[in-house]
Amino acid sequence: MATASWKPIYASRPVTRRRFLAGSASLAGAAAILACGGEGGSNTRLETSVERKPGAILYTRDSYQWPDETSGAVDGGVYPGYVDTDNTAGFDPYLGASAMTISTDPYEFLLRPNYGPGIKPGTDAHNERIAHLAQSYEVSGDNATFTFKLRRGVKFHPVAPVNGREMTIEDWRESSKRFMEIHPNSPNWNEVVDKVEFPDAQTMVVKAKFPYFPFLIRMIDEDFTFTIMPKELHEDGKLAATTPIGTNYRMLDKYLPSATQEYKRFDGYWQGKPYIDRWNLPIIPEYANRYSQFMAKNIHSFIPKMTEALKVHQEAPEALMIANVQRDGIPRAIFGKWEAATAPWGDPRVRIAMHRSINWPGILDFMTGKDKFSAAGIEVDTVFTTHVPAEANYWLDPRKSELGQESENYLYNVAEAKKLVAAAGQPDGFELPLVAQTTSAGTDVWTLYLDEARKGGVVMLVPEMMQNRTAYLDRTTRTAEFKGMQWFSGGSTHGDVDYVLFRNYHSSGQASAYTNPKLDQLIDSSRRAVSWEKRLPILRDIQLEAARLWPVQLGEHGFSDWRFEWPWLHNANQQPYQYWLGQDMPRRNG
Structure with a gap:
């Protein structure tokens, strides 16, 4: 098997060389000091913890063990955060904004996920959906009718023309109607839902076109369902685009493009008044x-490059070092529908060869600096990427040959990749348009992937760059109306694997270029399953068929990034309105 050649190529580039050498030096230096205990020190290594104390090394998978700190809560304070990208899509969340942005932040869903102290991920309690803006919900025995009751006493932000009035069923009605009419992700909802009825002033009834097992799971997913906006905003699109008015615990107080976003607490929040007074989020x-x-303690948190994490820990020894790995994700790139059948990559052998020619394990080791962390006594949490999330109750591991001979399709082997493209009539390789946002170019993964593709000699990538995010998503992720392959997305399955299975692997999906009748049938069966027990073997069969068809291209293996936080924030494993700031925080009042 050929050895990786991208390390010297990567290091030879002027800009990335500095990043590479700086990261390598910081890792090597940190590991050496940690291993030796510094000058004249002991041979102690770093230790992980489940207690959020200064300098602790934590994993979010253990956050359910963090204690409830509400009894010591102190009111007031200004949270010093940041955002790294400016708002370019306006304030209307129904016009295609992504999650966790200035346009979606003021609004809430009917249900919410269940998390907090004592609620362990993967348990039945954790998988439950909690009534939120809905007071309660019921599901019919056939998983085809879903009834939601309005929660009384929920008020909108005191902003004209809504002026803090109480939420009514009319807000639900107009939200569902406008979502289905204009939201870019409404096809996901409309494909499942037959009709939405409002039999009285307290009730919304959703009737599905067929029994749909994942419905409640996906009722927290912006790519499937709607948040609640006041009817006044639905009636005036210009108002919705300029004035966010929701029900959430904080409301926008100031926005300066390219400069800052500032929020103030909503004292009339239906779950109770938040502890924190304000949130200042400069755009950095x-x-x-x-x-x-x-480092100047002007912002609460920071996410460094993996290669610099140990250095940051040295330089900020009092900061919490928190690892988070996305286990429900499938980092993937969809293929465009244009010329999908006639292009060289229309042959599944070619799509498989593209994956096998990329040294993803080597890229993972390089990106994580895994050996250096191990030397320091720190685990780097990783996830092997396949066509379904690495959920323990149904995932099949190719490294253990759990997919039979198809397991090989996921494993790096340039020689076998070249045999596959030769058998498909492309012995000299082929050109492939790679559609991406301009922000992707120059990132470490971008550089490594393009270098690795050049070395493999299977595919010659021709980048086509787009600047506007909304236009990019409309062309690629939401429709697949292009030729070639898009750049890899972050890969979240938004709560349930059906998001990806139907959207990208099914012939009726919103953005699917390569499908077949067998995969369609399996996905349909997964959606109609009456229980998890019935669904699990179907999901395993879907993995086997996806390994043969290769409907999307797979990206990097998942790994935990490290987020550093000053130990000022309390109740960090609870709902955000329950967060509070310690009195020892510098400049607590701004």
């Missing part, structure tokens, strides 16, 4: 600036 796109602001 530059990595070096974020780092310097964090």
Whole structure:
């Protein structure tokens, strides 16, 4: 098997060489000091913890063990955060904004996920959906009718023309109607839902076109369902685009493009008044600036490059070092529908060869600096990427040959990749348009992937860059109306694997280029399953068929990034309105 050649190529580039050497030096230096205990020190290594104390090394998978700190809560304070990208899509969440942005932040769903102290991930309690803006919900025995009751006493933000009035069923009605009419992700909902009825002033009834097992799971997913906006905003699109008015615990107080976003607490929040007074979020796109602001304690958190995490831990020894890995994700790139059948990559052998020619395990080791962390006594949590999330109750591991001979399709082997493209009539390789946002170019993964593709000699990538995010999503992720392959997305399955299975692997999916009748039948069966027990074997069969068809291209293996936080925030494993700031926080009042 050929050895990786991208390390010297990567290091030879002027800009990335500095990043590479700086990261390598910081890792090596940190590991050496940690292993030796510094000058004249002991041979102690770093230890992980489940207690959020200064300097602790934590994993979010253990956050359910963090205690409830409400009894010691102190009111007031200004949270010093940041955002790394400016708002370019306006304030209307129904016009295609992504999750966790200035346009979606004021609004809430009917249900919410269940998390907090004592609620362990993967348990039945954790998988439950909690009534939120809905007071309660019921499900019919055939998983085809879903009834939601309005929660009384929920008020909108005191902003004209809504002026803090109480939420009514008319807000639900107009939200569902406008979502189905204009939201870019409404096809996901409309494909499942037959009709939405409002039999009285307290009730909304959703009737599905067929029994749909994942419905409640996906009722927290912006790519499937709607948040609640006041009817006044639905009646005036210009108002919705300029004035966010929701029910959430904080409301926008100030927005300066390219400068800052500031929020103030909503004292009339239906779950209770938040503890924190204000949230100041300056827009800081530059990595070096974020780092310097964090070290000066002007912002609460910072996410460094993996290669610099140990160095940051040395330089900020009192900060919490928190690892988070996305286990429900499938980092993937969809293929475009244009010329999908006639292009060289229309042959599944070619799509498989593309994956096998990329040294993803080597890229993982390089990106994580895994050996250096191990030397320091720190585990780097990783996830092997396949066509379904690595959920323990149904995932099949190719490294253990759990998919039979199809397991090989996921494993790096350039020689076998070249045999596959030769058998498909492309012995000299082929050109492939790679559609991406301009923000992707120059990232470490971008550089490594393009270098690895050149080395493999299977595919010659021709980048086509797009600047506007909404236009990019409309062309690629939401419709697949292009030729070639898009750049890899972050890969979340938004709560349930059906998001990806139907959207990208089914012939009726919103953005699917490569499907077949067998995969359609399996996905349909998964959606109609009456229980998890009935669904699990179907999901395993879907993995086997996806390994043969290769409907999307797979990206990097998942790994935990490290987020550093000053130990000022309490109740960090609860709902955000329950967060509070410690009295020892510097400049607590701004």
